[in-house]
Amino acid sequence: GSSGDEVIHQYDGTGYGSVIKPAQPSDTLRISGANVFTADTAQYINEVSFYAAAAPISYTISIYRYVKSSPDTGILVHSQDGSTQYAGYFTVDLTKSIPVAKGEKFAVQLQFNHKNGYVPHEKANNRAYDVQAGQSYLYDGTAWVDMTKLNYNCNICIKAIGTKTSDTISMAPQKPSFSSVKVTNYTKVTAA
Numbered sequence: 001g002s003s004g005d006e007v008i009h010q011y012d013g014t015g016y017g018s019v020i021k022p023a024q025p026s027d028t029l030r031i032s033g034a035n036v037f038t039a040d041t042a043q044y045i046n047e048v049s050f051y052a053a054a055a056p057i058s059y060t061i062s063i064y065r066y067v068k069s070s071p072d073t074g075i076l077v078h079s080q081d082g083s084t085q086y087a088g089y090f091t092v093d094l095t096k097s098i099p100v101a102k103g104e105k106f107a108v109q110l111q112f113n114h115k116n117g118y119v120p121h122e123k124a125n126n127r128a129y130d131v132q133a134g135q136s137y138l139y140d141g142t143a144w145v146d147m148t149k150l151n152y153n154c155n156i157c158i159k160a161i162g163t164k165t166s167d168t169i170s171m172a173p174q175k176p177s178f179s180s181v182k183v184t185n186y187t188k189v190t191a192a
Helices: none
Strands: 004-010 016-020 030-040 045-051 057-065 075-084 088-100 106-114 119-122 136-139 144-146 158-166
Touching: 004 045, 004 144, 030 119, 045 057, 045 106, 045 119, 057 119, 088 158, 106 136, 106 158
Parallel strands: none
Antiparallel strands: 004 158, 016 119, 030 106, 030 136, 045 088, 045 158, 057 075, 057 106, 136 144
């Protein structure tokens, strides 16, 4: 059951500052940003908020559960595409609610589907907030890298908005169930 209490996950203490773009844009490279959050209560993630600095642009939002460190250490549980016709701050409804257990780490990835796509981040080097390793990550087309290792003293502007729940949400991924199927290798014999 839901009590309707909203939970906002965010790191961007100073709001939108600038964007990170690929050093060498190409038609195949897609730069992505992600924030890894730890849920302090059982909840359903229903919305994602972000800044778009250019328009029109299409984007993909992906949600990972059971994250250990960088987003790719988790399991992709939801992905959806959208587009925006103007620049600004957007809150997007997810097409399905994503359950997250208390104490679970989850990640929200934002990819702009354009060779000049970018990742929005807060104004760097401002003492008003505290950036820590394990919060914001950049994907450079090859690997996820912690923002702090890239000398960005700022977090990425992606928020996840959820609703607290009293439902029991499992912290462990569901093991896929396999039915036993006997596979027999056979050779096709053609009658002479």
